[in-house]
Structures are given as structure tokens and as C-alpha cells.
Amino acid sequence: MNIKRSIVLRVRIAFIIMFVFALAIIYKIIEIKYIEGDKWVEMAESIGFRDKEVNAVRGNIYSDDGSLLATSLPFYRVAFDATVCDDEVFNYGVDSLSMMLAAHFGDRNKASYKRLIKQARAKGDRYIVLGKRYINYREKKELESWPIFRKGQMKGGVIFEKENRRYKPFRQLAARTVGFTNSEKKGVVGLEFSFNNNLAGQNGRAVFQKVGNGNLKQIYDGNEVKAIDGFDIQTTIDINLQDVAESSLRKHLQKHDANYGCVVVMEVATGEIKAIANLSKNSAGKYRERYNYAVASSVEPGSTFKIASAIALMEETGLELSDTIYTGKGEFKFYDRTMRDHKPGGYGTVTLKEAIEKSSNIAISRWVDQSFNTKPQRFMEYVRSFGLSEPLNFQMVGEGKPYFKDPNASDWYGTTLPWMSIGYELRMSPLHMLTFYNAIANEGKMVAPIIVKSIRKADDVIEHYDTRVIRDQISRKETLRKVRKALEGVVERGTAMNIKGTDYNIAGKTGTAQKVKNGRYTKSYYTSFAGYFPAKQPKYSCIVVIDSPKGYFQYGSDVAAPVFKEIADKIFSLDLNLHQPLPSKFAVEKGIFPVIQSGKYDDLNLICNKLGISNHLSEPAEWVKASIDGTSIKWNEKSQSEGLMPDLRGMTGRDALFLLENKGVRVEVSGKGRVAKQSQLPGSRLIRGSYVTLTLE
The missing domain is CATH 3.90.1310.10 (Penicillin-binding protein 2a (Domain 2))
Incomplete structure (x- = not known):
């Protein structure tokens, strides 16, 4: 009996506990739903929804x-x-x-x-x-x-x-x-x-x-x-010119195992940058764009600065290109420092024109020291008037600032002016130096380089950036005329003879600056070439910089100048507006057989024989040109030298296309009939991928 009561009691206690627990659950549901309902709804929304x-x-x-x-x-x-x-x-x-x-x-x-x-x-x-x-x-x-x-x-x-x-x-x-x-x-x-x-x-x-x-x-x-x-x-970037600049720069950096290099190509009249390439060697020995040396670096430019010194001399003293100075046997002492020319034994007595062409350190420095030694502030006034001492306020952040010593500062020594005159003890970015040379090409008007033309929303122009003039005139027109003549001489007879062209002329200046390490100048060089082309009617200016080239060739003339020439050649081939019309001496000879002028010998011989026209060929040839020999046609061989532009006048459009496309040239044809005009002169150098315009009549 006691056992039965004990079991019943336990069951009742368990029931009561479960009943109380059930009541607690019901109460909690009522509390959550009706008493704290708003609170939990708000929390649920905060968890399920997010402001983002x-x-x-x-x-x-x-x-x-x-x-x-x-x-x-x-x-x-x-x-x-x-x-x-x-x-x-x-x-x-x-x-x-x-x-x-x-x-x-x-x-x-x-x-x-x-x-x-x-x-x-x-x-x-x-x-x-x-x-x-x-x-x-x-x-x-x-x-x-x-x-x-x-x-x-x-x-x-x-x-x-x-x-x-x-x-x-x-x-x-x-x-x-x-x-x-x-x-x-x-x-x-x-x-x-x-x-x-x-x-x-x-x-x-x-x-x-x-x-x-x-x-x-x-x-x-x-x-x-x-x-x-x-x-x-x-x-303002031109994709084709950008590709040209980068490929040429990379090839020569690899050739000379250099640390880094940069190229900027600018349109003379507008200051628009058409190409800007910066390549440096990484730990794997590959060249990649990692730093904008052209804009951000500020370094001693070397001999490219000599042109600024020459302009200052001509403006201040009336110095002529024909005036001379003695440079000795290649060494000259300014106070406690000895300056040397590149040529062993020196240049002796040279004219100002020869000093620029041969890049004589001693000649330029002696003239500047004689003219400005007692008034160095006057030299710095010319530097400022050339727009060289102030930032360009370029559109891209990180522009390297120019640095020039102040003649009144404690770090100005007796040797500062001679060394500054040839591009040492000062610092400039490659873009700034190019802007100066661009002004020389632009008849003295210095325009700011520009790389962004406009800001747009679809087809609507929000903001347009026009060409900004920094200096209306950096010097007298007559001075500029002389300087441009000397810059052409650098390529014709001077340190850049190795890039002398045939189809167009280049004007520019080589630069080779010794690099400073631990406060001392070393045998490591910063090489450059700054200039413009075509020399007579400049359309493009360009600067090439190659830092620390290795091997036997370590000067601007051997390292940087060839890059400039390669880029200029490719741009010349791509820009048909730079090509001059054929001179009258290349006019097609009419003769009494005006239709039979030029083409493939086998085809022309077959036609003449079918028509009963007497024709003769003295020596075997594939491509020929017709000339009159009494009442018959005499075939003369048309030279097809490898890498040179053939004479296409008189050929059918089909034959001309066949010849040029086999040489890797792109052809634009207008008109019908036979070739009457061609945009590149016969015998000029052909560049694969370049454009040639043919006019058929």
C-alpha cells in the first residue's frame, strides 16, 4: 500500500511540475507576443535588414x-x-x-x-x-x-x-x-x-x-x-605611338642591361603627350612599369641643359655661333676642381656652334663663367625666364620639382656656376626638360604638357582642358633660329651623327651625366637625348632617358639617341601628314605608249607580244619600267632592294599592292588606274607596319 501511495505521489508531483512549466511557456509566449512584441519585431528587422x-x-x-x-x-x-x-x-x-x-x-x-x-x-x-x-x-x-x-x-x-x-x-x-x-x-x-x-x-x-x-x-x-x-x-595618349615607344625602350634597355628608362613623346604645338613609357628592371630581370620616372624623378640632366646656358649667353652677350673660345687639351681648372671634355686631348679652339655639336663641357662653362661669374643671379634670372625653375603644375600628382641653388645660399661655391652650366648641381624631371626643348621647336612658346583633354559624361563634356601657355616667348626669335641650327648640327656633324636620317631631319642634344654615390661622382651614367622632328617643321618633340647602361657603350649618343631615332622613324612611317609629296623629277614619263609603263615583265611581255608590239629586255628582270626606243619598248629593270621603297609609278594597283604587302607595309589606295603618286620616295627606307598612300590615275 505504501508503495502504491509513493508512486501516485511522484506522478502527481511530476504532473504539477510539467503543468507549471507549460504555464511558464504560455506566459512567455504571451509576454513576447503582446507585452514585448514591438521590441522583438524591431530586433528581427535589425538582424534581417541592413543599411549598406x-x-x-x-x-x-x-x-x-x-x-x-x-x-x-x-x-x-x-x-x-x-x-x-x-x-x-x-x-x-x-x-x-x-x-x-x-x-x-x-x-x-x-x-x-x-x-x-x-x-x-x-x-x-x-x-x-x-x-x-x-x-x-x-x-x-x-x-x-x-x-x-x-x-x-x-x-x-x-x-x-x-x-x-x-x-x-x-x-x-x-x-x-x-x-x-x-x-x-x-x-x-x-x-x-x-x-x-x-x-x-x-x-x-x-x-x-x-x-x-x-x-x-x-x-x-x-x-x-x-x-x-x-x-x-x-x-591625349595615342595607342599606336605608345606601343612604339614602349617596345623600342624595352629593346634597348635589355640590350644595355640598364636599371631603368623612360620616353615621352609630345606634340609640339599643343603640348599633348602622345606616349609616355617608364620601364625598370625587377628582381627577375624583367622590365615593367613600376614608377613614373618621366614625371616624378628629379635628377641632374647633364649636357641637355647646355642649350639653356647657350641661350642665356646669346641673350646676355650677343654671342654668335661663329665666336670662338680656347678649351685647351681637354682639361680646365675652375678654382679647386678640374673639368674635362670627353675627347682625349681636347678640342682646342672651338666655335659656339662646334661646342654645342661636340658637347664641349669646357667651352660652355668658360663662356658662362666669363659672362656671369660676378653676377650669378643674372644667370638664374635667365633660368627662371625659361620656365625651368618652377613646377609645371602637371595634371598628374607626384610631379618632380626642379631644384636650383640660390647664389646667396651657403652651398653656392665658386665652382657651382661652371658645373651648373653643363647640367650638374641642379635637378629636373625628364618631362620638364622636354617642355623646354618643345618650346625651342615651338618658335619660343612654352606650353605646359597635357595628358588629359576632357572630362565627360557620355557625350557631354563636363570640363575641357585647353593648351596652357607657360611662357609666350623664352628668348628672341633670332637666338632661337641659331640654337635650332646648332641642334640640327648635333645630328648632322656632332655627337649624334649615328642617328642622322635621310627621309627627314632630327634636331636635338645628347646628355651624359655622371651619377653621384656617397657624395662622389662615379663611372655610372644617366644618359639622355632630347629633341624634335622633323627639324624644319617640328610636329613632335621627344626625350629618351636610360639610366646606368652596362657594357662598352655608356654615353647618350650610343644609348639614348638610337632609341629616339627608332621611335622617330616609326612615328614618321605611321603619320602620313609628315610625308612630303614626290618632287617633280619623279614624274612619270609619258612616252608614246602611255598605258604600258611599269609592272611584272612576264605579264607585260605577254601583252605586248599578243598585240604585236616590239619590246626588248637587255638583262633578266622580274619587275620592269618601259622606255621608248624608236617604235618599240625597251624594258629597264626596276630595282627592288631589300628594305627600300620601290618605284611604283606606272604600275597597276594590283602589282603595287602585291609588292608592298610582301614587304610588310600597310597600303591606302585612292583612285583608279595606275600608280601616279606614292607618299614615300623611291629608295627611302621601309619600316614594317608603316603606311604608304598610293594615288591611282
């Missing part, structure tokens, strides 16, 4: 002809929820999927990918990243057809996380100039940084709701702030 920034689409960067240099495209990170797909789909497709991932990304082999995916499934991982890089939209569409992935996100577990990233269609071309952005969408270097305020746009804000798999969906409740996309910028 909406990124604006960054603006595009264009070349001068509208080609894209940088744009924002959707890229995707590939992730995987290993718990979604059923066993049959997973087991059937995991081998193939692993193999395709390994082939596509190349960062793991098939076995490694399979192990990664299977371990994630065993652990119940809902998110693993596949591949170390983002993929583009085309790749995304391809991956969507792969095993398992083709089932989509809900049944296959594939996750494509979209992110707008910068894309450069021309890859490394002008990479440092265009610049790049970091993960926060802010510019780091180059145009991306300098024009970040225009390119970045304004981010918006919106409310997003959490949906399945942790993804967010935007809620359009009327309170969202729409993102304003960034503006586009159009640069």
Missing part, C-alpha cells in the same frame, strides 16, 4: 581616339556550398568538376580540388572559395555549364560573388600612367589617383534584406540614395 553603401561605377579612361585604356567590368569570385547538392549529383560530377577547375584556374591539380571539395562536404561547409582569381562574365557563363554547377546555386551550390573591377584592354601598355585602384576603390597612382574625384563618382545607400545562403537583396522602400556613376576622362 552602394558603390558607384567608376568612370572609364580613354585614349585620344576613344580606345579604352581602363574600364570597370563585372568580375566574379567563385565559391561553393558543399551541402546543397544531393549525393547522386555530387558523386557523379565531382571528378569532372575537379578536373575542369584544375585546368581553368591552374592553382591546384585535380586531386587537390577533389580533396578540398569532399572535405568541405564532409564537414558541412557552406562556403569555400574555388580558384585564387576572379573570373569575367564570359568565364562565368562557361562555368555555369559544368557538372554540379549547372544545377545552379540552390541545387548545385555554386556561388558567383559579383564585384566591379578595373580592366585594362591593353594590359601593361601605359600601365603606370593609367594607374590602378586598391580594394577600397580609391586611386593609388597615375591617372586613376590624380583624377579619382572625377572617376570615382558618389556612392549611394540602400536597405538590403538577408535571403538564403547569406545573400542580400535590395529593398526598394523609397528611401534609397542612388549611386552616381563616375565621369570618364579622355587622355
Whole structure:
């Protein structure tokens, strides 16, 4: 009986406890729903909804002809929820999927990918990243057809996380100039940084709701702030000339095993930069764009500065190109320092013109010391009047500032002026030096270099940048005429004779500056060549810098000048406006057989024989030109020298095209009939990829 009562008592106690617990649950439900309902609703909304920034689409960067240099495209990170797909789909497709991932990304082999995916499934991982890089939209569409992935996100577990990233269609071309952005969408270097305020746009804000798999969906409740996309910028860069500059610079940097080099090509009249290349050697020995030496570096320019000294001398003293000075046997002592000329034994007595052409340190320094020794401030006034001592206020951030000693400062010595006159004890950027030479080519008008022409929103121009004049005239016209004559002489007879041309003339100056290490000048050199072309009617100016070349050739004439010539040759071949019309001496000889003028001998001989026209060939030849011999035709061989422009006049368009295209030349044809005019003179040097215009009549 006691046992029965004990059991009943325990059952009643358990029932009472369960009843009380049930009442507590009911009370809590009532409390949560009716008493604290608003509190929990607000908390649920705060967890399920999130106020988030909406990124604006960054603006595009264009070349001068509208080609894209940088744009924002959707890229995707590939992730995987290993718990979604059923066993049959997973087991059937995991081998193939692993193999395709390994082939596509190349960062793991098939076995490694399979192990990664299977371990994630065993652990119940809902998110693993596949591949170390983002993929583009085309790749995304391809991956969507792969095993398992083709089932989509809900049944296959594939996750494509979209992110707008910068894309450069021309890859490394002008990479440092265009610049790049970091993960926060802010510019780091180059145009991306300098024009970040225009390119970045304004981010918006919106409310997003959490949906399945942790993804967010935007809620359009009327309170969202729409993102304003960034503006586009159009640069002055010519893609073709940029390619020419970079390829030529890279080739010669490799040839001389140099530390770094840069090239800037500028349009004389406008100051528009058509190409800017900066290449330096990395730890693997490859040349890449890593630093904008052309704009940011400030170094001793060496002999290219001698032209500024020469202009100051002619303006101050009326010095003529024919005036002479004695330079001794190649050594001259200024106070406690000895200056030397490059030529052993010296140049003896030289004219000012010869001093520039031969780049005599002693001649220039002696003239400057004689004229400005007691008034160095006057020399510095000329430097300022040339626009050399002030920053250019270039459109890109990071411009190297010029440095010149002050004659009243404690670091001004008796030897400062002689050494400054030949480009030492001062610092300038290559772009600044080019701007000075561009002014000489531009009849004395110094214009600021420009690399961005306009800021646009679609077809609307928000802001346009016109050519800005720094100095209306850097010197008298007569002085400039003499200087330009001397600069032509540098190439015709002086230190840059090795780049003397035949189809057009170059004017410029070589520069070779010894580099300072631990306060002492070393046998390591900073070489350069600054100038313009064509010399008579300049359209382009250019500066080439190559730092620390190795080997036997270490001077500006041997290292930098050939790069200038190679770039100028290619630009000349590409720009048909630089070509002169054929002189009258090349006019086609009419004769009494005006139709039979020039072509392939076998074809012309066959036609003449069919028509019963007497024709003769003295020596075997493939291509011939007709001349009159009484009542018959005499065939004369047309020379087809390798690498030279053939004489195409009188040929049919078909024959001319055949000849030129076999030589790797691009041809533009206008008119009908036979070739009457050709844009390049017969016998001039042909450059593969250049353009030749043929006029048929």
C-alpha cells in the first residue's frame, strides 16, 4: 500500500511540475507576443535588414581616339556550398568538376580540388572559395555549364560573388600612367589617383534584406540614395605611338642591361603627350612599369641643359655661333676642381656652334663663367625666364620639382656656376626638360604638357582642358633660329651623327651625366637625348632617358639617341601628314605608249607580244619600267632592294599592292588606274607596319 501511495505521489508531483512549466511557456509566449512584441519585431528587422553603401561605377579612361585604356567590368569570385547538392549529383560530377577547375584556374591539380571539395562536404561547409582569381562574365557563363554547377546555386551550390573591377584592354601598355585602384576603390597612382574625384563618382545607400545562403537583396522602400556613376576622362595618349615607344625602350634597355628608362613623346604645338613609357628592371630581370620616372624623378640632366646656358649667353652677350673660345687639351681648372671634355686631348679652339655639336663641357662653362661669374643671379634670372625653375603644375600628382641653388645660399661655391652650366648641381624631371626643348621647336612658346583633354559624361563634356601657355616667348626669335641650327648640327656633324636620317631631319642634344654615390661622382651614367622632328617643321618633340647602361657603350649618343631615332622613324612611317609629296623629277614619263609603263615583265611581255608590239629586255628582270626606243619598248629593270621603297609609278594597283604587302607595309589606295603618286620616295627606307598612300590615275 505504501508503495502504491509513493508512486501516485511522484506522478502527481511530476504532473504539477510539467503543468507549471507549460504555464511558464504560455506566459512567455504571451509576454513576447503582446507585452514585448514591438521590441522583438524591431530586433528581427535589425538582424534581417541592413543599411549598406552602394558603390558607384567608376568612370572609364580613354585614349585620344576613344580606345579604352581602363574600364570597370563585372568580375566574379567563385565559391561553393558543399551541402546543397544531393549525393547522386555530387558523386557523379565531382571528378569532372575537379578536373575542369584544375585546368581553368591552374592553382591546384585535380586531386587537390577533389580533396578540398569532399572535405568541405564532409564537414558541412557552406562556403569555400574555388580558384585564387576572379573570373569575367564570359568565364562565368562557361562555368555555369559544368557538372554540379549547372544545377545552379540552390541545387548545385555554386556561388558567383559579383564585384566591379578595373580592366585594362591593353594590359601593361601605359600601365603606370593609367594607374590602378586598391580594394577600397580609391586611386593609388597615375591617372586613376590624380583624377579619382572625377572617376570615382558618389556612392549611394540602400536597405538590403538577408535571403538564403547569406545573400542580400535590395529593398526598394523609397528611401534609397542612388549611386552616381563616375565621369570618364579622355587622355591625349595615342595607342599606336605608345606601343612604339614602349617596345623600342624595352629593346634597348635589355640590350644595355640598364636599371631603368623612360620616353615621352609630345606634340609640339599643343603640348599633348602622345606616349609616355617608364620601364625598370625587377628582381627577375624583367622590365615593367613600376614608377613614373618621366614625371616624378628629379635628377641632374647633364649636357641637355647646355642649350639653356647657350641661350642665356646669346641673350646676355650677343654671342654668335661663329665666336670662338680656347678649351685647351681637354682639361680646365675652375678654382679647386678640374673639368674635362670627353675627347682625349681636347678640342682646342672651338666655335659656339662646334661646342654645342661636340658637347664641349669646357667651352660652355668658360663662356658662362666669363659672362656671369660676378653676377650669378643674372644667370638664374635667365633660368627662371625659361620656365625651368618652377613646377609645371602637371595634371598628374607626384610631379618632380626642379631644384636650383640660390647664389646667396651657403652651398653656392665658386665652382657651382661652371658645373651648373653643363647640367650638374641642379635637378629636373625628364618631362620638364622636354617642355623646354618643345618650346625651342615651338618658335619660343612654352606650353605646359597635357595628358588629359576632357572630362565627360557620355557625350557631354563636363570640363575641357585647353593648351596652357607657360611662357609666350623664352628668348628672341633670332637666338632661337641659331640654337635650332646648332641642334640640327648635333645630328648632322656632332655627337649624334649615328642617328642622322635621310627621309627627314632630327634636331636635338645628347646628355651624359655622371651619377653621384656617397657624395662622389662615379663611372655610372644617366644618359639622355632630347629633341624634335622633323627639324624644319617640328610636329613632335621627344626625350629618351636610360639610366646606368652596362657594357662598352655608356654615353647618350650610343644609348639614348638610337632609341629616339627608332621611335622617330616609326612615328614618321605611321603619320602620313609628315610625308612630303614626290618632287617633280619623279614624274612619270609619258612616252608614246602611255598605258604600258611599269609592272611584272612576264605579264607585260605577254601583252605586248599578243598585240604585236616590239619590246626588248637587255638583262633578266622580274619587275620592269618601259622606255621608248624608236617604235618599240625597251624594258629597264626596276630595282627592288631589300628594305627600300620601290618605284611604283606606272604600275597597276594590283602589282603595287602585291609588292608592298610582301614587304610588310600597310597600303591606302585612292583612285583608279595606275600608280601616279606614292607618299614615300623611291629608295627611302621601309619600316614594317608603316603606311604608304598610293594615288591611282
